[in-house]
Amino acid sequence: MNILKRALIEKTGHENGFENILSSHDDGVLLGSALHGIQALIAEDNYRWIVDIHSEVSKYLYSELTRCFPNATRPDRKFVLLQINDLAIFLRRASKLAQSLPNQLAVDYDKQVTEELTHFADAETKATEIERIVRQRIGQQKFRDGMLQYWGGACAVTGVDVTEVLRASHAKPWAECKSDTERLDVFNGFLLCAHLDALFDRFLISFDDKGQMLISPKLSQNQRDILGLNDDLCLRWIADRHLLYLDYHRAKFFDLQGG
Structure with a gap:
């Protein structure tokens, strides 16, 4: 994969939920994000984009992506996209799913609740109606x-x-x-x-x-x-x-x- 194709992948990832370039070399580009826990290794083969999704976020991610992109799914659990616009749509959907499927929402929720409750210095207050309201909101x-x-x-x-x-x-x-x-x-x-x-x-x-x-x-x-x-x-x-x-x-x- 030449440098121009790698640059195109990096740009597409940055614009569609994968702003971090974890590695970039002739074999492919590994993309990630601070917003979710999945990584996408993207290679090029005969003018097709091959995407290998790695996820610790949700066991449901792969099944949801196969439902969304049935014609792009391969038996080896990789996805084949024919056009760069198809790759952009795929990455954008993968990013959205990664932020919405079980586990990631709970992690984000716990983090935000903890941050907001730190504003209440009284430990006893945190266990009262205030904490319930904060958690529900x-x-x-x-x-x-x-x-x-x-x-x-x-x-x-x-x-x-x-x-x-x-x-x-x-x-x-x-x-x-x-x-x-x-x-x-x-x-x-x-x-x-x-x-x-x-x-x-x-x-x-x-x-x-x-x-x-x-x-x-x-x-x-x-x-x-x-x-x-x-x-x-x-x-x-x-x-x-x-x-x-x-x-x-x-x-x-x-x-x-x-x-």
């Missing part, structure tokens, strides 16, 4: 940030990408989660438009294991029409990790319908 913001990254800034159902009207909806409610790991798990919910979020939060809609929307019989046909609800609505995709939380949400959904 930071946690909910981290969850929303993670959801925006995971779903590409668009509603999980409609694809609407107006962030001002998007809400991070928990399938297993915040107060009912047993740990911060559950609360911050991006698979514990969906990024939804405000009206869908309100319906999901009140168990007036849910989703089956294939992502098809379930609509409460409590909503009249007129209400469904006004809200734009129909039997064709479904999640843009659904991962296996969603199913456990969906099962929890669906049980409450059916319980509230009396069925």
